[in-house]
Amino acid sequence: MKIHIKNELLLIDILSLILIGIISLTSFKVARIILGLPFILFFPGYTLICALFPKKTQLDRIERIALSFGLSIAVVPLIGLILNYTPWGIRLYPILVSLTGFIIVMSILAWIRRSYVLPSERLSININIDFSSFSSQSKLDKILTVVLIGAIIAAIGTLIYVISTPKAGERFTEFYILGEGGKAEGYPRKLTVGEEAYVILGIVNHEYESVSYTVKVLIGGEENTFIGPVILEHEEKWEEKIGFTPTQPGENIKVEFLLFREDQANSEPYRSLHLWIDVSEKKILTF
Numbered sequence: 001m002k003i004h005i006k007n008e009l010l011l012i013d014i015l016s017l018i019l020i021g022i023i024s025l026t027s028f029k030v031a032r033i034i035l036g037l038p039f040i041l042f043f044p045g046y047t048l049i050c051a052l053f054p055k056k057t058q059l060d061r062i063e064r065i066a067l068s069f070g071l072s073i074a075v076v077p078l079i080g081l082i083l084n085y086t087p088w089g090i091r092l093y094p095i096l097v098s099l100t101g102f103i104i105v106m107s108i109l110a111w112i113r114r115s116y117v118l119p120s121e122r123l124s125i126n127i128n129i130d131f132s133s134f135s136s137q138s139k140l141d142k143i144l145t146v147v148l149i150g151a152i153i154a155a156i157g158t159l160i161y162v163i164s165t166p167k168a169g170e171r172f173t174e175f176y177i178l179g180e181g182g183k184a185e186g187y188p189r190k191l192t193v194g195e196e197a198y199v200i201l202g203i204v205n206h207e208y209e210s211v212s213y214t215v216k217v218l219i220g221g222e223e224n225t226f227i228g229p230v231i232l233e234h235e236e237k238w239e240e241k242i243g244f245t246p247t248q249p250g251e252n253i254k255v256e257f258l259l260f261r262e263d264q265a266n267s268e269p270y271r272s273l274h275l276w277i278d279v280s281e282k283k284i285l286t287f
Contacts, residue, residue: 007111009047009050009107009110009111010107012043012046012047012103012107013103013104013107015035015038015039015043016039016043016099016100016103016104017100018035019032019035019036019039019096019100020096020097020100022035023092023096024093027235039099040072040076040099041069041072041073042068042069042072043072043099043103044071044072044075044076044099044102044103044106045067045068045069045070045071045072045073045074045075046064046068046072047102047103047106047107047110048071048075048106049064049067049068049071050106050107050110050114050123051106051107051109051110051113054110054113054114054116054117054122054123055117055121055122055123056121056122056123057121075102076099079095079098079099079102080095082098083095083098084183084184085183087181087182089178089182089183170206171206171207171208172206172207173203173204173205173206173207173211173213173259173261173270173271174202174203174204174206175202175203175257175259175271175273176201176202176273177199177200177201177202177257177273177275178199178200178202179199179200180198180199180200180241182200187199187275188275188277189276189277189278190277190278190280191246191277191278191279191280192279192280192281192282193246193247193248193249193279193280193281193282194245194246194247194282195245195246195282196243196244196245197243197244197245197246197277198241198242198243199241199242199244199275200239200240200241200242201215201227201239201240201241201242201257202237202238202239203215203230203232203237203238203239203259204232204235204236204237204238205232205233205234205235205236205237206234206235207234208234209234210231210232210233210234211231211232211261211262212228212229212230212231212261212262213228213229213230213231213232213259213260213261213262213270214226214227214228214229214230214259214260214262215227215228215230215242215257215258215259215260216256216257216258216260216269217242217244217255217256217257217258218254218255218256218258219244219246219247219253219254219255219256220246220248220250220253220254221254221256224244224245224246224247225242225243225244227240227242229262246277246279248279249279249280249281250278250279251278251279252276252277252278253276253277253278253279254274254275254276255274255275255276255277256272256273256274257272257273257274258271258272259271259272
């Protein structure tokens with residue numbers, strides 16, 4: 001059997017769109033892994049390579065595959081860096097949409113460039129599967145072939161199971177603070193006594209169970225704000241704008257954000273973050 005893929009770029013575009021649908025509508029982790037790995041590590045670089053080198057003779061197959069992986073590793077962080085300076089920030093869906101947009105745009109450019117190349121020089125993918133040769137093999141060769149195919153399938157299945165099955169060491173909680181713009185910048189630095197400052201506090205539960213959280217905000221070691229309880233299911237995210245108000249002047253005052261689990265409320269914080277602020281006396285206008 002001979003499989004001839006004339007327009008692999010269209011297939012890549014369709015798979016990228018299917019991945020967005022799977023992530024948006026389902027929690028099927030195996031499908032996310034199977035499509036997500038090439039989506040990040042191969043598709044961006046491959047479509048870019050096809051746009052740059054539309055002729056099949058310009059690069060051999062090994063070079064094309066190697067460069068596809070290498071360019072993908074370069075392109076994805078660059079897109080993330082650009083997103084960090086946009087209102088959307090580095091989030092799952094902005095990254096998905098941006099990468100898919102890049103892949104589709106590069107595919108269109110590659111298709112346009114291929115249209116100017118002679119059909120005989122255009123890149124196409126051929127996969128030859130010859131079952132007729134199997135019947136002519138010796139009994140031992142047939143057994144070895146079946147064992148090899150079974151071992152490959154078992155290895156792939158084991159890899160998918162290991163990746164998708166939660167391990168005890170992977171149970172954790174994301175705890176982060178962002179500036180008012182929703183990015184990892186623009187934190188309050190200089191305040192006056194009594195001035196309220198704001199940050200965005202985020203919690204994401206990766207504990208594989210429902211967890212109740214509380215947060216204490218300390219300024220200079222003294223409790224200033226209390227938040228909670230915040231009850232989150234596994235993979236559920238909570239983000240909220242919170243405020244804190246310094247009451248004493250000083251330089252390099254530590255603002256601590258302490259996260260507690262309900263079952264550890266009287267122990268050490270489960271997670272902790274901090275900022276440093278300078279607080280000046282409130283100016284009193286005299287007439």
